[in-house]
Amino acid sequence: MTGQTLEEFKKAPFHLGHAELKWVSDQFNSMDLEARVSQLFNMMVMDNSPETLAGITALQPGGVTKFFGPELSRECQMLNDIRDGLTVPPLISADVEGGSMSLPFGTPVPNQLGMAALNDPQRAEQAMSIMAREARQLGLNWSFTPVIDVDDHFRSAIVGTRSYGSDTDVIAALGQANIRAFQSNGLAATAKHWPGDGQDDRDQHLVTSVNDLPMDQWQNKYGQLFRTMIEAGVKTIMSAHIALPEYMKTVTDDPEEWYRPASLNRHLNIDLLRGELGFNGLIVSDASTMAGASSWADRATVLADMIENGCDMILFNRNPAEDFALLMNTVRQGRVSERRLNESVMRILALKASVGLTELANERSDATALTQTLKQPDDVAFAQQTIDATPTLIKDRHQLLPLTVEQHRRVLVFSSGIRHSFIPHAMPLEVPELLQQAGFDVTLFQAGMRIDANDYDCVLYLLADESSLLKSHIYIDWMSLCGGFEGAMERHWNVLPAVMISFGYPYHLYDAPRVPTYINAYCALPDVQRAVVKGLTGQLTFNQYSPVDAFCGREQLRY
The missing domain is CATH 3.40.50.1700 (Glycoside hydrolase family 3 C-terminal domain)
Structure with a gap:
C-alpha cells in the first residue's frame, strides 16, 4: 500500500489521526498473506457453540455478524470469547433495524417503516439513538443500517417494512438521522442496498434482482440518496446482488454483463460508487451465500470477483475453511490482484480504527453491567410513546x-x-x-x-x-x-x-x-x-x- 492510501484515511468518512494511522500501518505490516486474506471475511455467527468459536479462531476473520439469542450472559460470554481468540480486534456487526430485527434484550423500537410512519425525523432519531447506545453497550461496533431502498413496488416482500417508505425526501432525512444516531454512538453505519432495491418485486436472496431505471431517473432517485448518505459521512456501503443494466449499457455491449450484480461488478463499485459518487469508505458485499450471487458463478469466482471488483469485505461464508482456501488459491493465481487485496485490508483496518478498535482492552461485554444499563426507564417510556404514534x-x-x-x-x-x-x-x-x-x-x-x-x-x-x-x-x-x-x-x-x-x-x-x-x-x-x-x-x-x-x-x- 502507498502512503497516499493512508493519507486518504484522514479524509471523510474515517477522519483518522496520526496515532490511528500508525495503528493501521503497524497492523497491516505485521500480517502475512494468509492473515490479510483472513481479514476479508465477515463470518455469520448463529450460535454460541464451541464448534462455532473454534471455526472463528481458526479463520481469524476481520469481523463477525452476530445473531443474538435471549440469554444475555451467554451472548456476552461468546462475544468476549470471540475477541480473545482473534489476533486483530474484530468488527462485530448486526442488522440493527428495529421491529423484529432488534436486540432481544434491548428497548423495543419500531422498524424502519414504523419510523417513517412517525413523520417526525427528530423523534425517529431519538429512538434510533436508543438502539445505537444499547447495541454499542453490548459490544457491537457496526450496523448494517440504514436501508435506503425505495418502496416503489408493493409486491416486493424484501423491501416493504425494512424501508423508510416511498418518499425519497423522507428516506433521505431518516437515513441521515440513522447515520447520525449510530455513528455518534460509536457504531459504523451502512447504507444499503447499492445500487438500490425496490424497483424489482424479487428478492436477491433468491435471484439476482434488477434496478431497471433509466440512468437519469436512477440519478435523481437512488444516486441522490447514496450521495446524501455519503455527504452525511456514512462509513460503509453494502454492495448488493442487484443489477443496474442501464448503466452497464454505457460501458459494455455484452448483454449478459448488463445483468452482472453490483457485488461482483467493478463498473458499479469502482467507477460509479467510488469514482462518480466519491465514496471513500468501506464497501462490504451483501451475503455472499445469497442466490443473487451464487446463481451467477461458481463459489471461487464469486469470492474472487467480490474483492477484485471493488468490495473490501465478504459477508458470510458457506464453509469458512473452504472459502478461505478458495480465496487464497485465487490470490495465488492472480485472479485477485495484490493491489486490490491490500486496498481492502487497509480499508478494513481503517474502519476498525475509526470505531476505536485500536484499544481492544476496552472492548468487553459485561452482562451484569448491561442489566443495569439496558432498557433504562426513560428510554422505555420514550420508545413506548413512539410506538403508540406509529x-x-x-x-x-x-x-x-x-x-x-x-x-x-x-x-x-x-x-x-x-x-x-x-x-x-x-x-x-x-x-x-x-x-x-x-x-x-x-x-x-x-x-x-x-x-x-x-x-x-x-x-x-x-x-x-x-x-x-x-x-x-x-x-x-x-x-x-x-x-x-x-x-x-x-x-x-x-x-x-x-x-x-x-x-x-x-x-x-x-x-x-x-x-x-x-x-x-x-x-x-x-x-x-x-x-x-x-x-x-x-x-x-x-x-x-x-x-x-x-x-x-x-x-x-x-x-
Whole structure:
C-alpha cells in the first residue's frame, strides 16, 4: 500500500489521526498473506457453540455478524470469547433495524417503516439513538443500517417494512438521522442496498434482482440518496446482488454483463460508487451465500470477483475453511490482484480504527453491567410513546372505531400468527388475550369451526408478516387463514363489523379491497400490539400518515 492510501484515511468518512494511522500501518505490516486474506471475511455467527468459536479462531476473520439469542450472559460470554481468540480486534456487526430485527434484550423500537410512519425525523432519531447506545453497550461496533431502498413496488416482500417508505425526501432525512444516531454512538453505519432495491418485486436472496431505471431517473432517485448518505459521512456501503443494466449499457455491449450484480461488478463499485459518487469508505458485499450471487458463478469466482471488483469485505461464508482456501488459491493465481487485496485490508483496518478498535482492552461485554444499563426507564417510556404514534388507520369507511364492550363484546378473530423466516411455525399474537383482558369475549377461529354471524358482534383479521429474507412474496393466504376451500371464499364483513390489522406488510388491502376498516401497524412487537389494542378501544388516536401508498395505486381498494 502507498502512503497516499493512508493519507486518504484522514479524509471523510474515517477522519483518522496520526496515532490511528500508525495503528493501521503497524497492523497491516505485521500480517502475512494468509492473515490479510483472513481479514476479508465477515463470518455469520448463529450460535454460541464451541464448534462455532473454534471455526472463528481458526479463520481469524476481520469481523463477525452476530445473531443474538435471549440469554444475555451467554451472548456476552461468546462475544468476549470471540475477541480473545482473534489476533486483530474484530468488527462485530448486526442488522440493527428495529421491529423484529432488534436486540432481544434491548428497548423495543419500531422498524424502519414504523419510523417513517412517525413523520417526525427528530423523534425517529431519538429512538434510533436508543438502539445505537444499547447495541454499542453490548459490544457491537457496526450496523448494517440504514436501508435506503425505495418502496416503489408493493409486491416486493424484501423491501416493504425494512424501508423508510416511498418518499425519497423522507428516506433521505431518516437515513441521515440513522447515520447520525449510530455513528455518534460509536457504531459504523451502512447504507444499503447499492445500487438500490425496490424497483424489482424479487428478492436477491433468491435471484439476482434488477434496478431497471433509466440512468437519469436512477440519478435523481437512488444516486441522490447514496450521495446524501455519503455527504452525511456514512462509513460503509453494502454492495448488493442487484443489477443496474442501464448503466452497464454505457460501458459494455455484452448483454449478459448488463445483468452482472453490483457485488461482483467493478463498473458499479469502482467507477460509479467510488469514482462518480466519491465514496471513500468501506464497501462490504451483501451475503455472499445469497442466490443473487451464487446463481451467477461458481463459489471461487464469486469470492474472487467480490474483492477484485471493488468490495473490501465478504459477508458470510458457506464453509469458512473452504472459502478461505478458495480465496487464497485465487490470490495465488492472480485472479485477485495484490493491489486490490491490500486496498481492502487497509480499508478494513481503517474502519476498525475509526470505531476505536485500536484499544481492544476496552472492548468487553459485561452482562451484569448491561442489566443495569439496558432498557433504562426513560428510554422505555420514550420508545413506548413512539410506538403508540406509529399504527396508521388507513380506512374506516363506516366509522366503526372505537370498539366498545357494550357494542362489540363478542369478537371473532382470524389470525395467521407471526411469521418469521427463521422460525418454522407461526407464533401467536397477543391481541386476542389483550382484548380479553379489556373485557371482550374473544373467539379465535380454528379450522373446521362453523360460523354463525348471530354469535358475534364483530370480526378481526390479524396478519403479521414483516419483510424478511426468503419470503419471495407476501399475501393473504385465505385458505390457511380461514380453514380451507370454502372458508377462503367467505367474507364476513358484509354481515359483521370488521377490522383488518397488518402487523407487518402494509399492502394487504390488495387481497382484501372491500374490508371496511384497515390498520397498518408495521411490526408485531408486543408493545406495538398493545398500542393497536389501545387504538381499537379509543385509548389513543390512530396515526393518519402513511409512508407508503397502502392502496397500491388502485382506486378499488379505497371502497
